[in-house]
Amino acid sequence: MNSQQLKNIIEAALLAADHPLSVDQLAALFIAQSIEDEPPTRDELRQALAALQQECESRGIELKEVSSGYRFQVKQALAPWISRLWEERAPRYSRALLETLALIAYRQPITRAEIEDIRGVAVSSNIIKTLQEREWVRVLGHREVPGRPALYGTTREFLDFFSLKALGDLPTLAEISSLDDIPTQMHLNQSEINPMPDNNNSGNTNIVQLYPVTNDTGADTNEASAHG
Amino acid sequence: MNSQQLKNIIEAALLAADHPLSVDQLAALFIAQSIEDEPPTRDELRQALAALQQECESRGIELKEVSSGYRFQVKQALAPWISRLWEERAPRYSRALLETLALIAYRQPITRAEIEDIRGVAVSSNIIKTLQEREWVRVLGHREVPGRPALYGTTREFLDFFSLKALGDLPTLAEISSLDDIPTQMHLNQSEINPMPDNNNSGNTNIVQLYPVTNDTGADTNEASAHG
């Protein structure tokens, strides 16, 4: 098998699979059943992946390594066009959900009580359920204290969803000594786009539209909505 | 928008959509929200599609026009490799089959009756058939006695599968009698279903037993992967 064919098979496999493929999974495509005599080595596979990655430079898709393997994805710069394929916008997540998720991601394994302790409020069961249904969070075990509370951690799917290879790739946790750049405006515009049932004040959302209060926060909001 | 970018957007859109896209549907991606001033004409779109089609010649996928539009598909010639993404693992072999195989390996040429004699039970035709289909066992000839029973022996494929150069590389019976009885397969299963990712936060040692961490299991798993 020459390197061109190897590359083509890898390209086809990654595009045919509906999930990322690891180097091991790719290697398995070449083993046994004697289609060809010598299966490619891991090094050859990695070389082919690197070559594909490079060839993508001039194309509309890119080859990205995430936690569970390699996947092709649309280049982020093309998202404005591609997102028009779907009428529905991607869901926005409530602050309560994101804060809970962040605590689980950065502090795992962590119990619900510990999350509540840091956030200063109760965590709704709905949030935990949503995170588990999305397969971003799972129960790793139980703390051996009375009540045996569940210990939560994140999954490979969580990493894949946010295009991360490992937990170490998460943004660094800030040390807080001053509040200069706290994005306060989050309070103000979150409620209207909040899809979570725990904040269902939908009756009110057409009454009030609060705008960012300061210049600072205004800039932050622009940045935030550019992502949307 | 230059023709390269147009091609890239079309490529990305066709790969991101889960159904074929018509020229009209592709054109719709460029209208509205005034991302760019002049949307491409149908002719430009068709030219881009033709260019993409041509670029695929050396790649693992091809651009096909079907009734409802254009779609990328994996080249049929790559099916032998790609289809392994969906293969199923057959159930494990029975003890009876393994015993039969072992007797054929050690006592060849051997008839079915002789195998039954040693095992003390009948050997099902299925077992012999499975071993022959797997190409591990073949008929070497027939014993010239009434009924002319087939004489079975192992094949080169058998040796290859078990990484043996010759039958002489098999352990002697004396060595076999001192084999320990740990069924290797169990380890493999265990490591497969081990639910923990690699990133176990060892810092939190007060949390007690999320998953088996005894020395035993660790050693077994290592041994298993060495076998596998």
Place this chain on the structure above:
Amino acid sequence: MNSTANVVNEESAPPQDAIPPFALVRGEAFNTLPRDLYIPPDALEVFLETFEGPLDLLLYLIKRQNLEILDIPVAEITRQYMLYIDLMKGLQLELVAEYLVMAAMLAEIKSRMLLPRPPGVAEGEEGDPRAELIRRLQEYERYKRAATDVEALPQLGRDIFTVSAERPDTQVMRLAPQVSLHEVLLALKDVLTRAEMFSHHHVQREALSVRERMSNILGVVNADNFTEFTTLFTVEEGRQGVVVTLLAVLELIKESLLELIQADAFAPIYVKVPRQSIQGVSDEFATT
């Protein structure tokens, strides 16, 4: 993408040439926020419900006044916090217990701040009654930022779109089971133990190489042709190879699987598979 379009509800959108107001309340634009943060009750309700708890509200109050988190003027913050609590009560919002607990904590810190510092206690963080509150605010603020950071990561379906191509026509393949040699050997050990073969005379084991050579020879010879005896040997294998082959031939002859034919003395020796050699009913038929 235009940020105004995202934030403003289509129907209530102001004319595009106007400066965007800070707030729209019942369609009415507010271009300046009241200094005392007076907001009509409906608006306030939404406003308050967007806080993620007392820590979040406190952080908001501190930030709003450009105060230092490490040096919170407790008296002032407490006053404002209580103002919000009263507003919530007035609006009959469901006032979660956590807010009241925080109010009590603030009151306690305030009263301790007012007490004269006992002599001998040095100034420092340990002695500051605000320390625990500051620690909690800092801790919460870290994860509040982390949440924003996580939200800003590229997300599948929002910033990242996975791609796929139509798969070729394939049948689902069934993989043959994997077997380790170890398993095969254990199976043999079992069956031998069962048959008590280790002690039994007829498992005087031949070297496996002989058994293998027997198979190989049977693969070469047949009943219809004579094979010259000498062709069974490969000189390159050396003395040991020749011995193995000879033992294999002898074993095959003993088992009546092979016969030797020599027409005359010193004539070439041939081997062939015997045709219907007369033998008594062998054991094999007893068990079949």
